[in-house]
Amino acid sequence: MAVINSNLLSLTARQHQGRANSELSSTLERLSSGLRINSAADDAAGLAIGNRMEANLNANDAVTKGINDGISLMQTAEGGLDQINDLLQRGRQLAVQAANDTLSSDDRSAIQNEFLQIVEEVDRISVETEIFGKHPLAPGEVTEEISTPSTGEVESLKSLFGTSGTTLTSQPSGVKSVGFIPTGAKNVTITIDGFEGAEDDIQIFTQDGKHVVGTPVTGTDADASWSGNSVLSPEDVETQLFTAENGFLDSAEYQDELIGFTQEGEDFSQEMRIHGTYNGMQFQYTGDGDHYQSDAANNDGNTSGAATVEKLNIDQTTEPLFLAVTGSGIYDITMDWDAMPGDAEAPVSPETSSDTDIVMSANYGEEADKITIEPTPADSQTLGLDDVRLTTSRGAGLALDTFDQAIRKVDGYRSEYGSLTNRFDSAIANLDQQSIDTAAARSRIMDADYAQESSALLKKQVIQQASQSILAQANQVPQNVLSLLPS
Numbered sequence: 001m002a003v004i005n006s007n008l009l010s011l012t013a014r015q016h017q018g019r020a021n022s023e024l025s026s027t028l029e030r031l032s033s034g035l036r037i038n039s040a041a042d043d044a045a046g047l048a049i050g051n052r053m054e055a056n057l058n059a060n061d062a063v064t065k066g067i068n069d070g071i072s073l074m075q076t077a078e079g080g081l082d083q084i085n086d087l088l089q090r091g092r093q094l095a096v097q098a099a100n101d102t103l104s105s106d107d108r109s110a111i112q113n114e115f116l117q118i119v120e121e122v123d124r125i126s127v128e129t130e131i132f133g134k135h136p137l138a139p140g141e142v143t144e145e146i147s148t149p150s151t152g153e154v155e156s157l158k159s160l161f162g163t164s165g166t167t168l169t170s171q172p173s174g175v176k177s178v179g180f181i182p183t184g185a186k187n188v189t190i191t192i193d194g195f196e197g198a199e200d201d202i203q204i205f206t207q208d209g210k211h212v213v214g215t216p217v218t219g220t221d222a223d224a225s226w227s228g229n230s231v232l233s234p235e236d237v238e239t240q241l242f243t244a245e246n247g248f249l250d251s252a253e254y255q256d257e258l259i260g261f262t263q264e265g266e267d268f269s270q271e272m273r274i275h276g277t278y279n280g281m282q283f284q285y286t287g288d289g290d291h292y293q294s295d296a297a298n299n300d301g302n303t304s305g306a307a308t309v310e311k312l313n314i315d316q317t318t319e320p321l322f323l324a325v326t327g328s329g330i331y332d333i334t335m336d337w338d339a340m341p342g343d344a345e346a347p348v349s350p351e352t353s354s355d356t357d358i359v360m361s362a363n364y365g366e367e368a369d370k371i372t373i374e375p376t377p378a379d380s381q382t383l384g385l386d387d388v389r390l391t392t393s394r395g396a397g398l399a400l401d402t403f404d405q406a407i408r409k410v411d412g413y414r415s416e417y418g419s420l421t422n423r424f425d426s427a428i429a430n431l432d433q434q435s436i437d438t439a440a441a442r443s444r445i446m447d448a449d450y451a452q453e454s455s456a457l458l459k460k461q462v463i464q465q466a467s468q469s470i471l472a473q474a475n476q477v478p479q480n481v482l483s484l485l486p487s
Contacts, residue, residue, distance in 0.1 A: 004481050009474035017467035024460040030448040031457065037446050046445050052364045053442040059362040060435045067424045067431075069132065070358035070373060074417040077136040077376060080129035081417075084122055084137075084378050085410050091118045091385070092403035098396035105255065105391070112390045119380045119388075126379040127351050135351040137378040154247035155179050157188075157323070158340040167334040173200040173327035175229045175237075177246040180207075185317045187338040194308040198329035199290045201225040202312050204283075205322045208389035209242055209252035212259060212278045213312060214326075215288050223288065225326040247322060249387055251395035259283065272311055281321075284313040353377050360427055373420060376413035383409060 029038055037043045037050065097103070098111045126137040157179045161168070171178075173194075181188055194200040201223065203214035215223035217237055231237055234254035242248040259276030272284040289307025314321070325331060353375030361369045380386055383406035389395040 004478045007474060007478055009477055010471060013467060013471040013474045017464065017471055020460055020464040020467050024457070024464055027453055027457045027460055030453050031450065034448055035446055036448045043445075050442050050446040053438050053445075055364045056438055057435055057442070059364070060431045060438075063359050063362055064428055064431050066359050067428055070356065070371075071421055071424050073131050073134060073136060073356060074373065074421050076131040077129060078414055078417045080125050080137050081376070081378060081410050081414050083125055085407065085414075087118050087122050087125075088383070088403055088407050088410065091115055091388075092400065092407070094118075095388075095390055095396045095399040095403055098390040099393055099400070101393055108391045108396075115388065115390050119385050122378070122380050122383070122385065126377065130351075134353070134356060136353050136356070136373075136375055138351040138353045138375075139379050139382060140353055140375055140377045154245075154322070156182050156341075157185075157335055158182070161335045164335065164337045164340070167332055169332045170330050171325070171333055173198075173225070173325045173329050173331060175226075175231055175240045175326055176324060177241070177248075178323045178325055178333070180247055181314070181317050181321045181323065182341045183317055183319055184341040185337055185339060186315070187336075188314045188317070188340070189336040190312045190323065191334040191336075192310045192325060192331050193334070194303060194310075194327070194329050194331040196308060197302055198228075198327055199225055199288070199303045199308075200310075200325050200327035200329045200331040201288050201290075202285075202310050203324040203326050204312070205241075205248075205324065206279075207247065207252065207320050207322065208249055208391055208395055209238070210255045210257040210278075210391065211237075212257050212321075213276070213283055213285060214258065214324075216256065216258060217254070218256075223326075224290070225288075225328075228328050229326060231326075241324060249389060249395070251389060251392065251398040253392040253394055255392070268307055270309065270311065272313060280316075280318045282315040286311045358424070361431075371420070371423075374416070376416070378410060378413065 026042070030036055037047050040047050094111050094115050098108050103111075126139070127135065129135065129137045154177045160179045190202060192200055192202055201215050204212050206212060211217070215225060217223070217226050217231060218233055222232075226232070226237075229240075231240060234256075237254045238252065242252040242254065244250070257278060259278055268287040268289045270286055272286050274285040274287050276283045276285070286309070289303045289310060325333070355375065356373040357370045358373060359368045360371050384402045385406065388399045388402050390399060
């Protein structure tokens with residue numbers, strides 16, 4: 001049937017031409033983008049799979065960076081531990097040296113001073129070893145001042161008195177610790193006001209047994225406040241006073257370091273004219289109202305009048321000092337200070353160490369898998385150095401075991417870091433291989449095959465050109481109807 005209103009041949013040619021143009025457009029898009037799937041219309045399932053793979057690839061990059069940061073943290077921490085280990089080795093060497101009985105007390109004091117510098121440097125390194133805002137070697141939690149003892153039933157004077165200027169009344173004297181003055185106290189004044197009769201004397205000791213302020217225990221000048229309590233020798237002091245309950249170290253040995261307070265002619269004076277120094281601390285002392293008098297008839301264990309009041313001022317404390325009030329009487333005691341670190345008030349540092357979680361994998365649809373780098377506190381308190389005293393042969397002997405344990409702890413820390421570093425290196429290598437395999441799989445799904453697409457391009461170009469030519473011929477068919485009409 002010859003018609004002119006409906007050119008079916010042209011419509012058919014146009015349909016095939018449109019399809020050829022669409023396929024050619026898709027081929028050109030793949031060739032220009034390099035992707036086989038450019039939209040969900042190309043392959044919805046393939047697009048979803050490829051997107052999940054891309055999420056894993058991006059996660060692997062971030063995880064690898066985080067693991068490398070974890071390795072950097074451990075390397076920084078181990079570097080600090082290496083320095084601390086060198087200091088511990090030197091400290092142990094000093095302990096071996098101090099344990100030798102050929103040394104004098106002055107020799108051991110010099111060794112102790114070097115050891116104190118080692119302790120300060122250990123604490124400085126533990127606090128200042130920092131990376132990413134983390135302090136892996138700092139104390140694990142806020143603790144007391146590292147030199148503040150907490151043994152037995154002994155309280156700090158801050159805890160006992162509460163506030164400066166407080167007075168405790170009707171206290172019995174004897175042979176026991178009243179309390180300790182922690183390191184860092186400033187301008188401390190102790191006032192003892194005893195009742196007339198049996199005397200009460202201020203005695204100050206270091207934690208390792210040095211008797212730095214007070215009245216003598218032995219000799220022709222021995223004080224009645226000691227002998228009246230059956231303390232007649234250094235051994236008696238160690239047995240009755242130097243106990244764990246009274247806060248003293250197990251290695252404490254009595255040493256008379258009364259810094260000149262027992263010299264002849266030192267009279268009792270409320271103006272605290274007696275002066276002395278020890279370990280960077282300056283003392284001002286009234287003397288003992290019964291003992292320190294020019295009158296030889298005194299020192300009988302009894303006081304009267306203004307001589308019942310004794311005072312001691314300490315400008316600052318560079319180590320814990322223990323207060324005992326010896327005698328057999330009753331007294332009132334007043335404490336004044338400008339600064340007094342209290343229980344759990346003076347941390348070693350404002351910085352503390354904490355766990356560090358490192359993400360090891362974060363695959364699509366799964367929870368992040370983490371490994372925790374635990375803190376390795378290496379401050380002097382954690383390592384047990386706060387109890388070390390090298391001022392006596394016995395203390396030095398006990399210190400050897402402390403140093404051995406500290407070195408063992410540091411070695412353990414470094415072993416943990418070493419094993420974790422090797423594990424992290426293996427994890428990074430595994431992630432790299434995973435990324436390669438995932439990228440290859442994603443490429444097979446998402447990327448265009450240029451050889452295939454180039455062939456398809458040529459084919460579709462030929463079809464497009466052929467359809468264009470056929471369309472032109474189909475459009476000429478209605479003109480044949482004119483030959484049927486009369487001219």
